[in-house]
Amino acid sequence: MGGACTVRVADLPRAQYIAPGHLHRPQTVREATGLCRYAALPLAYGSFETGRAKSVVVVDVEPWRPAEARQVFLTAGRPLVRQGKDYPRLAAGWP
Numbered sequence: 001m002g003g004a005c006t007v008r009v010a011d012l013p014r015a016q017y018i019a020p021g022h023l024h025r026p027q028t029v030r031e032a033t034g035l036c037r038y039a040a041l042p043l044a045y046g047s048f049e050t051g052r053a054k055s056v057v058v059v060d061v062e063p064w065r066p067a068e069a070r071q072v073f074l075t076a077g078r079p080l081v082r083q084g085k086d087y088p089r090l091a092a093g094w095p
Contacts, residue, residue: 012036017059017067026055026071035059035067042074 009031012018018036020029026040039057044050055073 009036016061016065017069019059025052026057028069035069037069043077 007020009029012020012029012032015034017034018029018032020036020038025038027038029036029038037057037059040055041049042054042056044052044054053073054077055071057069058072059067059069061067
């Protein structure tokens with residue numbers, strides 16, 4: 001949900017589970033009437049995410065019961081590493 005800071009919680013629909021999209025960190029919207037959870041990006045896209053554990057959210061939904069979510073940390077893939085602060089010099093060396 002782009003511009004999530006402009007969406008009022010009161011405007012979200014009543015539902016067992018709402019998946020509004022992703023932010024860089026997983027988080028739950030506590031004020032929502034049902035479970036409303038940003039899953040987060042499963043890949044690191046910025047240097048500020050270096051060393052941050054990545055995860056996915058698995059949600060179990062059954063009729064007439066509250067949705068249950070669990071965070072599953074990823075154990076495969078390549079971490080984002082920071083090479084240094086001299087970005088112009090690094091870029092100049094690229095083909």
